[in-house]
Amino acid sequence: MKIGLDIMGGDYAPKATVLGAIEAYKALSADQKLVLIGDKDTAVTILQENNVSPDHFEFVHTTEVIGMGEHPTKAIVQKPNSSISVGFQLLKEGKIQAFSSAGNTGAMLVGSMFSVKTIPGVVRPAMTTIVPKLKGGLGILLDVGANADCKPEVLLQFGVLGSLFAQSVYAIQNPRVALMNIGEEEEKGNILCQATYPLMKETKLFNFVGNVEGRDLFSEGADVFVCDGFTGNVILKLAETFYVITRKKQFKDEFFDRFNYEQYGGSPILGVNAPVVVGHGISSPEAIKNMVLLSKNMVESGLVDKIKQAFQ
Amino acid sequence: MKIGLDIMGGDYAPKATVLGAIEAYKALSADQKLVLIGDKDTAVTILQENNVSPDHFEFVHTTEVIGMGEHPTKAIVQKPNSSISVGFQLLKEGKIQAFSSAGNTGAMLVGSMFSVKTIPGVVRPAMTTIVPKLKGGLGILLDVGANADCKPEVLLQFGVLGSLFAQSVYAIQNPRVALMNIGEEEEKGNILCQATYPLMKETKLFNFVGNVEGRDLFSEGADVFVCDGFTGNVILKLAETFYVITRKKQFKDEFFDRFNYEQYGGSPILGVNAPVVVGHGISSPEAIKNMVLLSKNMVESGLVDKIKQAFQ
Structure with missing residues (x-):
């Protein structure tokens, strides 16, 4: 299982998000890989500062960030290289099985509906x-x-x-x-x-x-x-x-x-076709860890399939 | 000034309401008279038990009570001798300048709109x-x-x-x-x-x-x-x-x-043509006292006239 995390989202990103990723990593099993989406160099630096090997993670480098105050629809369209846009692209392509972010809530909502889309019937x-x-x-x-x-x-x-x-x-x-x-x-x-x-x-x-x-x-x-x-x-x-x-x-x-x-x-x-979780803007590393674990639980429980069946 | 109080309204009426009336009386000036609306005998008994002379109050005896669960409009129409119906009648006739009750909220709302009516423009x-x-x-x-x-x-x-x-x-x-x-x-x-x-x-x-x-x-x-x-x-x-x-x-x-x-x-x-206050169903004597004093403050402040002017 590959679990995507937007490391650029949230008031205290990327530090809080990368520290949260470290904590989440400790709680995941060997076949559950965290994919960190955002500025790779910064992430690697934070990991090394904390004596954590970057090898424990996968990285997808992005160059743009959607700010907390930006208009969701415009931002998703105008910033295709933002961590949120890229995260949803990966989710759509099945390269990650869940995506979470403590960034712009509206962009997460719009992004999920644009990319993986609403479950038919919902x-x-x-x-x-x-x-x-x-x-x-x-x-x-x-x-x-x-x-x-x-x-x-x-x-x-x-x-x-x-x-x-x-x-x-x-x-x-x-x-x-x-x-x-x-x-x-x-x-x-x-x-x-x-x-x-x-x-x-x-x-x-x-x-x-x-x-x-x-x-x-x-x-x-x-x-x-x-x-x-x-x-x-x-x-x-x-x-x-x-x-x-x-x-x-x-x-x-x-x-x-x-x-x-x-x-x-x-x-x-x-109600969308993949597990998506939005974190609180002020997310601490502890919150980020639990956001990741929640998205993992959503995958493991087969929730999306159950919703699909209910709306068939 | 005459201030009407429904002594039958509320989960702990008439005891809590009469005890509240006693407390309110202590806070009122000589020209502010509390009019107790409800079962007079019971009220007098409670007053005497507390060594308070009934002479400090005026009484309007009523024989019916609108229960907390009753349908407001039906109850107001079907129980003309209820403490709430009589209270609003007195308010409409100007025999009291304010009316309050910890009884049926809907009946208080309907009663106020039926009797003193909504201020024109509201x-x-x-x-x-x-x-x-x-x-x-x-x-x-x-x-x-x-x-x-x-x-x-x-x-x-x-x-x-x-x-x-x-x-x-x-x-x-x-x-x-x-x-x-x-x-x-x-x-x-x-x-x-x-x-x-x-x-x-x-x-x-x-x-x-x-x-x-x-x-x-x-x-x-x-x-x-x-x-x-x-x-x-x-x-x-x-x-x-x-x-x-x-x-x-x-x-x-x-x-x-x-x-x-x-x-x-x-x-x-x-927004109605007289000061009306509805108390919490579980009103204690302290709450009843403050409900009465609030209705008095509404009279003293000339609030209703100010609202009338604003909507002219």
Whole structure:
């Protein structure tokens, strides 16, 4: 297996990404090779500074970088030699089996849809995040920003994507899928939720458990929380802020520790024809390592094939 | 001034409400009279048990109660002798100058629109909550659930309502109004935000400071956060959960203490022709006291007249 990593992406790249690659390498087996995509000379220098042989990695040298603030579609088109563009080219050609980056989220999303493309039958890919549960374990929240406006059938598909992800990568059996709403009763919510509920109630594609509210995100009632990308993104950023505040205030706690984005590595883009993970812009080496390992787990679990089958 | 309080509303009513009324009474001046609406005998008994003379209060006896789970519109129509229905009748007739209840939120919303009615020019009244700022002080979030689906012009009006509320009741000068969004740039967001931004940018009705994200809710950049009621309700309930978790985990902290709903008493319904406040279902006596005092502050500040003028 070859696992691609954009070493130019993220606020602390390439140092944090190469250091993260070193940590990931230690956790990979002999037949799992990390392909570092970016400025090769810089990467080799960082590896040597850390007494790690460059022979442990493969390199694909690139000469351009897509900045965090660049317009995704324009950047992907105008910078064919950027680490993100090249990474997706390799992924498309099957030269790597997974690709991850802590760089420009929009470019990762657009790149994945332009290159490996959306799985036939999937209307819109979704971005996913992990939410810790109060009593241990985790939940899956999607979409967290790829689709600000969603139709009911798109939310229904997110239920399928999230359910398969929870099952395949996190070994959650028969995941309970809930609709994020503003009341528990069937008729509650905005027009989108009101139209989505009956679809989810009827579906045999996943185990729908009904509506939940913002207060239920960390509780035991559901494993997968489905919402439009606007709501999901607000939730994600609000939850991140709480984590940051508890850290600043030095509240040490096992639950809050599990909010640490570093532990889960990044947000997979679900619904495209290959495992793609987007890391947090501020990714540390620990986060990069876990992003790589998440992309590896997505390959090993055969998630993409399972999604393809579900949408056949 | 006569201030109406529904003593039957809330999970711990009538005990918590009457005890709250006692606390509120202590904070009111001689010309501010609390009117207790509900079962008079029970109220008098609770007052006497606490060695408080019933003479300090006025009573309007009612024989029905709208339950927390009842359908708002049906309940208001079918229970004319309920404490909420009678409260709004008194408010409409000018026999009380403000009305508050920790009972059925929907019934409070419907009741206010049926009785005192929406201020001419206001498309939809909004429900409001307070969010504490990390560095002290507070922000205003609206709508938090009265309007799950909103049009751009409605969000624009929420900006006016929130701005006047912040200014009148919390003495925030020239309040900075922000649009809750999923990116800071003008073109970011869902269709609603993309259509609202230009309206807010052009308006002279308040001091618009642009888009903010979920992570900015407790920061210094804005005083009023505008969003649709779906997003606001998810935010509110998620924030409440964080507060509950920090309490359970016994993280004592001045910032988290200020999340305590008891301190701010309740959510005003802005945009109707009289001061109306809805308390949290689990309201304690302290929360009831502050709900009453908030409704009093709304009267004293002349907020309703200011809103009327703004929409003339």
